[in-house]
Structure formats: structure tokens, C-alpha cells
Amino acid sequence: MNALTVGLFALYLVSLVAIGAYAWKRSKGTSEDYFVASRSIGPIVLFLSLAATNFSAFTFFGFAGAAYKFGLAYYGIMAFGTGFMALSFYFIGKKVWQLGKKNGYITPPELIGDRFKSDSLRTLFLVVMVVFTLPYLATQAIGGGIALNQLTEGEVSYELGAVIVTVVILLYVTIGGMRADAYTDVLQGVLMLVTMLAAVGIVSSGLGGFTTANERLATEWPDLVSRPGGGNFFTPQIWISYMVLWIMCDPMFPQLFQRFYSARDEKSIRFSMILYAPITAILFLCPVLIGAWGRLEFPGLTGKDPDNILPMMVDTFAPSWVLGIMLSGAFAALMSTADSQLLVMSSMLTRDVYRKWLKKNASQREEFVVGKILVVVLALLGLGLALTSVETLFETLTKTTFTGLAVLFPTVIAALYWKRATKWGCIASILAGELTYAGFYYEVLGSDYTYGFLPVIPVILVAVATLVLVSLATSRDASAMADASDDVSTS
């Protein structure tokens, strides 16, 4: 292990903690400041924070691994689907920001519960968000373990790597909250972009040049430059499914949803939407190219090994000290997602459980302290899951988190736009959607029922139909009717 490599990586980790300390100095010691930075995040920081939070370990290791297995077309379903998703910054983010500012919301379930005057719906929404975010949090620790193991050429075990990543995140999130989270996202977002572009340059140069690498791939692995791609993965149904999945799933990530509350103004959200298309177009291409090129150097990887292809390729073509910088970019992606997940889950358990059910008159100061304790507890829980994981990043995420959270999309849209929606319609929609998803996941429902699409398509159809039918069938409380306008009611 090269001392310079370790030194550069250590400098990166120390910088994160130093930013956390800077944010802590500006802390006001209240829950609103700790969880949403007193709604003060401006355009550039918000954009980089949304991007860094959205792009995770999966963006680097998972994309590269999937491109290795399925081919370059993977770029299409990831980049355009995610870029197009930024339209939701308008139809969800704008309203969420307005309502959060007006009514003091900090967590997503607060808005939903308040809109329908329902503690049951608020709790159900909370449970779904926490249950499906925890495995995603675990994948960040998995990615950290893989990257650190690779960086140190096996001297640091995968398990120890996951522990180190978790401890560093804990340090700056615990002391600095959302402000530390957003400020570190700026460093991490820039680092991600620069290192990925450099990695493409170094790896393609090692393969004989950018054009040569692509031409070699087309000649030696023609299935990887076409559809249906490796393993006949890209059927039209799968393509359509992913395009729909990102649009419905990404805004339901609680860590993204909460960022809308933290914006200083609408201009910040508009700015973020505009730049989302170029950032996804550029950044997502890098791991996909490197992953597919990986077949040229390491043709026989199977099982979990394709998830390692990105660090393997950089390790092959870059000097070892460069590898340290490169992998810092991958760490930036996973840490910027994990810290936000920790913070939002802590805020939900603090506001939607502790304050709602255990101590209704808790002060902001008390919430601030409870939130910090919960960050530690949740980090340890995520780490425990990471150390017992047996599936690849790709399988874990697509099978659990994404579809599980997408089920909430119809409820959020109904809460923001459909006056006739009722709490019973939303509760039934979420339960029916999740039960249908469980039916597919545990193979109670045969794959014939998906007609070649991912389960998310029939699951969303069931959720929407249930929401509409049950809402129309259930009577509505008169006061809720009066409140259900563009302006969600105050609590």
C-alpha cells in the first residue's frame, strides 16, 4: 500500500470532518437547524447537494457492474430517466418547499399526515420510508468496504472498510447536521465529477485511446454495444420500466424529499432542476464506459465480482497514488448519500415518533439531542446490515428500495394535487402497492403477471387504481374537504 495513497485519502476524510466542525460552529442548536439548516441552502449548494445525495455507491460500483454484465445501453435507462426525473423538482419540490416554509415541516410524513389529518397515514408513510431506506443505507457501507479493500490492495478487509466509512460519516453528521451534510456534498459532488472524468481519461488511454477502446468493445463484445445487450437484458418492457421507475422512485427518497425543505428559495430549486440534465448526462457515462470496457481486461467476472470492476480498472491503469484520489470520488458518492439517509431517518424518528408519540411537548433543543443519538443508532444498524449482505448492490436495490419507495408516489401526488383524495384512499394505496410488491418479490404472484415489465409497473398501477377507487368510495371529513386545496392545511 502506497503511503501517498493513504495520505491523500486520509486528507480527504479529515477535510470532511473539518467541514463538519465548521458547520457545527454555525449551528443554532435547534431541530430545524440540525435537520434542514434553517431553510437556508442556496442554489449552488442545493444543486450539488441534491446531486451528491442522489448519486450513491450504486452510481459508481453498481452502474459499472451492470454495464459490465449488460452493456453500454445501461446508460440510457439510468441517465435519461434520472435527468428527466428533475422535472419533479417543479411539481413536487416547489410545493413541498412552500408548504414546509409555511407550516414548519421537517420530515416527509409530517406533510402527508397533516394534509389528510391522519396519524395512521403519517405513521404508515414513515414506516415505508424507513424500512426501504435502511437497506439502501447498508449498500453505501458495502460500497465503502469494497472501495477501501481495493484501495489498500486487501490490507484493509471489506468489513473494516465499511466500519471506517461509517465512523467518518457519523463524526461530521453528528456534529454538523444538514449544514455539514450540504457543505460536504459540495466537496463530494465536485470530487465525484472530476475523478470520474479523470478515470475515463486514464482507463481509455491505457486501452489505446477513447475511440479505440469503444471500437475494441464493439468488435470483441458486440452484445455490449447493442440491445438487447448482455444476457438479453434490455427488452422494451425493461427499458420502459426503468424510465418510469426513476421518475417515481427518486423523488420518494426521503433524503431528496427533505432537501426541498432546506432550500432558501424557489430559485434554488429551479437552478438545481436546470443543471440536473447535464450532470446526469456527463457523470453517468463514466462508470458505464469503464464497466463495459472492463470486459476487455477482465472478461470472466461472475457473481458479486462485476461490482468491483471500477476500482479494478483504475487500479490496472493508474499509478497507485492516483488510485487513492480516484477512489475518493467513489467514497464521495456513497458517503454523501449515506449521511443524508442517516439524517433524514433520524429526523423522521425524532419528529414522527419521539415528538408525536412519546413527548408531544418536546422542545427543539430536546429534538436536536434525540436526533443526534438516533443518527448513531441508525448508522450502527446500517453497518450491521452491510456486514450480513449476500446480494450484489444492483440486486439489493432494484429488488427492495426503489419499488418499495415508488409506491408512495401516487400518495404524494394526490396529497399535493387531488382535492378528492382521502386518507383511506392513500392508506389503501400504500398497503395494496406494498402487498403486490411483496407478492412479486416472494414469488406468490407469478412473473407472468408482469408481462415482461419490472414489478414496479403493475405495483404502481395497483397503487393508483386503489387510491382513486377508495378515495371516491370513502366519505370525507368536512374540515379536511375545506383544507384540501393547493395550500395544505396547517396543523
Place this chain on the structure above:
Amino acid sequence: MELLKSKWFWIIAFGSLFAASLDLWAWDWTEPSVLGLPYVIIYILVLEAILFVLFVLFAKYYWTAEGSE
């Protein structure tokens, strides 16, 4: 510019772009185009560029015109 303040214009514009992303008519195109990259990569890059332009116009002429709090 009044057109760019119409809700229906934007529904059609973004709807058409999304439909274009489902390029089933070119499913088996494999010819390398620019820098050896296959058609599918170039096509998605073009769509992302169009998406960026639409977002700029949408933010400037529609979102802002709606008024902010």
C-alpha cells in the same frame, strides 16, 4: 413567448421528449457513430441536451411566470 407560458405546451413538450426516449423503432441499431460510441449513447446524449434546453426555457418562462412565494 406566450406559447412558452402555456401549461399544455409544456405537457406536450416533456411528454414528447419522454416518448422519444422509448426508441423502440431503433432497438437493434448498433452502428458506431461518434468516437466509436454506439448509437444508443449518442441518442441519449442528444435527448439530455434537449432536456437541458427545455428546463432552461421552462424555468424562465413558465415556472417564474407562475409566481413564487
